[in-house]
Amino acid sequence: MFRYARRLLNDRGDAEEVVQDAFIAAWQAIPDFRGDSSLRTWLFTITGRKAIDLLRKKRPVPVDNDAFTSLAATGPDPGTHAGLLEALDAALAELPYLQRAVWLLREIEQMSYAEIATTLHTTPTVVRGQLARGRAALKERLKDWR
Template sequence: MDRYGPGMFPYARTLVGHEQDAGDVVQEAFVSAWKGLPTFRGDSSLKTWLYRLVHRRAMDHHRRRRPVPVEDEAFADLLADASGDPVRQAEGQEMLTDLRRALAELPEMQRACWLLREVEGMQYQEIADTLGLPVGSVRGHLHRGRTTLAERMSRWR
């Protein structure tokens, strides 16, 4: 929990949109991991397995509730360079709002692949293992997600 929980929580929060829901998703994932630990075969890394559990719990959450816009502190680093310049801070905040909106509009798999690659820094194979997809599908989801985001964020180039 100490090693992977801090990364799992922002991922879950980005997928479900709220801190409380993200906490529930991560907690459910850890409970599932605890119960399923005897069946863990080690075909993937423990990190990949845990992220897969978080992803599954987040998708279960989406089935029960309507998706909400992405709110993630991971993007706050983009504004760090603008401190002290109110104009740049306002522009940066507007850009983050547009990015959150664009991410929220992506299909779930494209958003999950993009977040795992760009925010969590996972390799394609790790993403494939986490989401239970072939690597080619991960590449396809990433390509389509990046293309859509590039179109929607074109005004910020």
């Protein structure tokens, strides 16, 4: 959940606050949890809502690449990977909120389309469309790295 909040908000402190608020809200709402979805999906939904609430109050800040630093260190040329990760961070920051959220939940959190749809209160068809648009935008922005 922290990684998801971090990538949505582009700020470690805000992400920590959102995740903490999400856990508090979940704890308080646990009697209302009906079990229609998995607990994981429910928690991600709460986290996403808390992130949206914070985004409404604050202006987004630039992204840093903490979520991908381990990937940069594993390759044969860390400088190249670090540059790619910086470019990916910048490209993700330029995506609209819904495309970025869908991409992060699918590619980073490995959620199914149905789980993402439940988390973001939309349909799997919308999720697939937003993911396709997000991937196309990322492909275009990262074409120099191919």
